[in-house]
Amino acid sequence: MGACSIGCPNSDTETSGKSLYIGSCYMEKHPKIREIFNVENPKSNFYSKCLTVVSGPDFVNLTFDNFVAFKANVVKGVLFSHVCSIYQMFPADRKRVEAALVASQLPRLKTDLINPEDFTESTFKVFLSHLCLRPEVNQIFELMDVMVKPYLTRQQLSTFINTIQRDSRLPDFLFKLAQPEQVQKLIEKYEPAKNNIHKGHMSPEGLVWYLSGPENCLLYPDRLTVYQDMTQPLSHYFINSSHNTYLTAGQFSGISSPEMYRQVLLAGCRCLELDCWKGRPPDEEPVITHGYTMTTEILFKDVIEAIAESAFKTSQYPVILSFENHVDS
Structure with missing residues (x-):
């Protein structure tokens, strides 16, 4: 199965795509459903024909939309099928x-x-x-009282940058006000009309690209990628870690799910916890659960498969598996 991150929710209420699995699916354990799809028959090649879209407002409240194609090669081309006229x-x-x-x-x-x-x-x-028209840019021109002419002068753009766009909490001695020569460089960088550049003017179109540029990013652009020294020993770093990774709720009676391992890995977590216990007889296949509580059990092998599928999809750095081993056979 392949897994990839395709987005994340940006509010507590919005449902947004979180991950996509190709070549497998979140299959219900109900025997009737498994019988209908002939899941247990290895010749059915069922999982190679599956695609699952996982969405939800957070890691716990997830919705699994399963799609089953009539042929495996149909699933392989599904990522390109969204292109339309x-x-x-x-x-x-x-x-x-x-x-x-x-x-x-x-x-x-x-x-x-x-x-x-x-x-x-x-x-x-x-x-x-x-x-994609941007009426809010016209509102800026109205605010600057320049709707009669389709541009901002260098002085008007300086006023906009230093008084309206600027964060008033920033100290002037650390974050200097934009100077005329700096404003002119911005015009030269973003203004598409050469005639406006020579006159020191910025059109609404140029202002759109300036507002979309790195100068107005919420974060410093060089902080959007790894900028720290990553050659030091592992003990020199804080590790993005997860406690009781398998749980979707409280550790006394919560539900366990292998999907939690996929989601935290896709979110960038690099340390996972696996509480391993002996399974029920006669097979005693190892399970993951919170011992001596009413939390549900999940198979150890399902967790390992989830980790193997998702460990390095969004990060190249090592994954630490923290085992709490209670298996004695």
Whole structure:
């Protein structure tokens, strides 16, 4: 089975895609369901025809949407099947789509194809700015009282950056106000019209790209990737760790799930806990559970499979398995 992270929720109430599994699925243990799908028959090749989309507002409250194809090769191509015609995506805004294609000097007929070499970053910006209008940028121009002219002067842009866009809590001696020469460099960097650059003006389109640039990022751009020295011994680092990883609820009567291991690994966790106990006779197959409590049991092998599938999908760094071993046979 392959697992990959495809997004994360950004609020307590929003349901957002969390992970996608290809070549396996979250299969109910109910014998009737397993019988219908002939799961136990190795010749059925059932799991190779499965795809599961996992979504939910957090790690615990997850929804599993299982899809079963009639052939395994159908599942392998599923990641590409979401590509569809832009005309079908925006049926009510077809004229706007056509206008965006014309403004970008891209082919606009239904049977036309776009040459990837012609679809440069600058072309994409023009297309996106005409397709996805940003009325809030016009509000900035209204706020600066410049709606009569379609640009901000260098002085007006300086005022916007230093008084409106700037965090008033920042101390001036550490975070200097933007100077005219710095503002001009921003105009040269983001303003698409050369005539405006020479005059020190910024158009609404240029302002959109400035606001989308690294200068306005919530985090320092160099902090979005690993910037620390990662060559030191393991004991020199704080480890993103999980306690009682298997539990979806309290450690006295909560439900255990192998899915918890997948989700915390995809979220970047690097240390997992496995409380191993002897299973029920006659096989006594090892299980993961919180001993001497009413928490449910899950098979040790299911947990190891979940870890193997997801350990290095979102991080290349070592995974520490913290075993609490109570198995004596």
